[in-house]
Amino acid sequence: MPVRTWVRRFPRDISMLPEIFHFAHDFAEKEGVEAGPTHALDLVLEELFTNFVRHNRDGRHDIEVGLERGNGAVQLTLRDFDVAPFDPTKVPSPDLTLPLEAQSRGGRGIHLVRKLSRDFHYGHRDGVSAIMVSLSLSPGQEP
């Protein structure tokens, strides 16, 4: 069966999250993705979309979300256009062994993406930032 790639662009605003979830759930239903991986998909999409919105503050264009099912995984690609490089894969995870007061507020979202994903890559070319994440469809790999 040919692989279908679902692609849509969303205004760079946090208030777009419900529409992004609706898009992801439509994809999951039509592509037969089960509830567990769909929950992980929501989490990863939210963390990466909000990361682009917050870190690429000079960005003017809509953010592109691409979803594809194949090879026992869901492949996500987020693209942000005409922006400076910002590599979220380099964001350090919070030190969870420190007392709460000593832990930094940031980094938990990207830490979650690392925990949920099979692969997590970033690239920047010709002003386009792209994040590629692979989520396993195998049971037990997701919250």
Add this chain to the structure above:
Amino acid sequence: MFDIKLGTNGNLSLSGRLDASHADRAVQTLKHVSGEVIADCEALDYISSAGITVILELHKRLHASGGGLRLVGMNPKIRTVFVYTGLDKVLNIE
């Protein structure tokens, strides 16, 4: 959709999806909560790092003023998000 119900006994009931688009409203609603608080999470369907931060800041504020926060009734997928972020060891989750 996300909703917080404040009980007359000072306890909370959280329901729906606590994501980044609802975090600011949640912070505003929780501003006036004080003392020893039980938050019923049974109807909470989703929480992201933005929602976790809301809960964490409430915990810190209550703890600093001599109160506390207990989170009860979490479903397994919500609990796993707390586990993945290491906060299951810090927060009072039952």
